[in-house]
Amino acid sequence: MKRPGLTLLAVALATFMSYLDNNIINVAIPAIERDLHLTTSGMEWIVSSYILVFASLLLAGGRLADVWGRKRVFLIGLAIFTGASLAAGFAGSVDVLVASRAVQGLGAALMTPTTLAIISATFAEGRQRAAAVGIWSAVGALALAVGPLLGGLLSEYLSWGWIFFINVPVGIATFVLAAAVITESRNPQTPRRFDVPGVLTSAFALFALTFALIEGHDRGWTSPVILGCFAVAAALAVAFVLIERRSAEPMVALSLFRERVFTGGVLALMMWAFGLFGIYFFTSLYLQGVLGFSPTEAGAAFVPMALLMAGSAVVSERISHRFGAGRVVPVAMLLMAGGIASVSLLGADAGFASLMPAFAVIGVGGGLTVPLTASVLDSMPRGEAGVASGIFNATREVAGLLGITVIGAVLTARQGALLAAGQTPTDAFLGGYRAGLLLAGALVAAGGVAAFVGLRTVRVGRHATGAGAAPETGSETGSEPVALAR
Known part of the structure; x- marks a missing residue:
């Protein structure tokens, strides 16, 4: 594999670990609760401490990468994340586990925005970068779906500590690979003062x-x-x-938001995360609480969706190159919206077979939204790649939490009204869940409109440097970004 491919492998492995830790812990919570004698507050903070630190520092992590060098910040973040994973696996008390999870979030906040910035510096604008972003996105999609399944298997057949130990050999191998193959990059015009x-x-x-x-x-x-x-x-x-x-x-040049592609892309991503993350969370409750799936079965139900999402992400560059991101992304988000809304037609007697068509549509649509990320990267001045990636990732995380909050409020309100009207708890939950699904579908569709407005003139392959762009340099060589096919 040539150097650009190895660079992509390194950032993809790091992305897989950070995305995996977003949700692998959820199904292992009962086992952790038994071992550490957790209170309800302790259970919540084991999950929340990671998300809280991760979301809070993504923007700062992106700017650090632009100022100090993407490779340097990536390796620091990866080392912190790997070390914290080892500490979390050995944690013998809730305080140590919560602290370790918070430090994991710090490492992920340094590492995650840097991955996209490294891709931006390594691959030439257009089809080569779009293909790399497609693979990066496919890996992230796999991690989000494999997380619950892997968490269930490890906690059931080994111990809950292995959901963290699994990061250690992967993290060490990724560190060695990244140190050898990633070329340091920064913009010489980026201010060195923080x-x-x-x-x-x-x-x-x-x-x-x-x-x-x-x-x-x-x-x-x-x-x-x-x-x-x-x-x-x-x-x-x-x-x-x-x-x-x-x-x-x-830290953030506010002129970024005068870029129609960037602003439209951020708005579209916000609607996408708002709708999809909320429904992903409550669909897990539906699968286990209404359909009677075990945690492992519930995790497995998302795997076909993730595989389709990963597959369509890989081919999205070719489709976008032919039809234009301004057409592909809005259509993809409308597909997702339709798939989400169609789940509302299912009831308490649904099974794998009846779930799969809607999940398949959501997966294919989700993978085809990848040109949104590539288009936003291409529209940015190269020296702003890190902070732009930080904004993009922070938007996704906060919008996802907002989606869980708002959709949960809609679900709870509708559920309470139906209970007051005399319906059974199962029927009341289904009524609230359906209301939440319809809201989520509408929000994702609105994101499709934002994508259409923001990306309507974008085709993969256009050379967009943005105002004030300056050529990237390696740390010593001043080399240009490396083409994927070279």
Whole structure:
């Protein structure tokens, strides 16, 4: 395999680990609860500590990569993530496990936005970069689906610690490979001074918002703590914008949002994550609570969807090259919206066979949205690849949490109304679940409209550098990005 292919392999392995840790723990929670004698709060924080730190620091991680070098930050993040995984596997108390999960989130926040920035620096714009992004996205899709299945198998037949130990040999191998094959890259025009006020305001704003979204259901949406967190997040967001407008060396150049492709892409991604992540979460409850699937069976139900998503992601570059991202992405999101809405037609007697057609449509549509990411990368100045990737990933994580929150509120409200009307708990849950599905489908369809507006003139292969673009350099050589076919 040539050097660009090995570089892609390294960032794909790292992406697989970080995406896997987003959801592998969910089905292992009962086993952890028994061993560590967890309270309800402890169970929640084992899951939430990772997401909280990860989402809060993605933007800062992206800018660090642009300033200090993508390879350097990637290796630091990978080392932190791997070491924290080892500590989590050996954790003998809930405090150690929660702390280890938080440190994992820090490593992932450094590593994840850097993967896309490395792809942007390694592969030439157009079809070669789009193909690399397609493979990167396919690996992420596989991790999201394999997570629950792998978590169930490891916790059932080995021990829950293995859901973390599995990262260690993969992390070490990836570190060795990445150190050997990834070429350091940064933009010589990117300021070397770090925008500390911008980093602090953005990180604490994302932290406050993420905390409120995670804790709001249990503490109450009108509780002083949750309302205070929302107020702090809003105030810090305003402060961040004012700081960045006045800074001579801002962490985020606000001119990025004048790029129609970038802004349209971020809005489309927000709607995509809002709808899909929320339904992914509540569909797991439907499979286990209504259809009676075991955790392992519920995880397995998502595998065909993920395989189709991965397969269509790989071929999405060819389709987009022929028809244009401005056509392919909106159609793909409409497919996803239709698949999500069609699940609402299923009832309490559904099985694998009746689930698969809708899941297949969602999978194919999800894979064909990959040109959205490639188009946004191509529209950016190369020196902003890291922070643009950080914005993209932070948007996805926060929008996904918001989707779980809002769709959960719709589900709960409808469920309560049906219970009050005398329906059985199962029928009431189904009624609420269907209302949530329809909302999610509508939001994903709205994302398709945003993608159509933002990407309507985009074709894979166009050379888009964005305002103020400057050529990338290697750390010493000043080399150009390497073509996939070279």
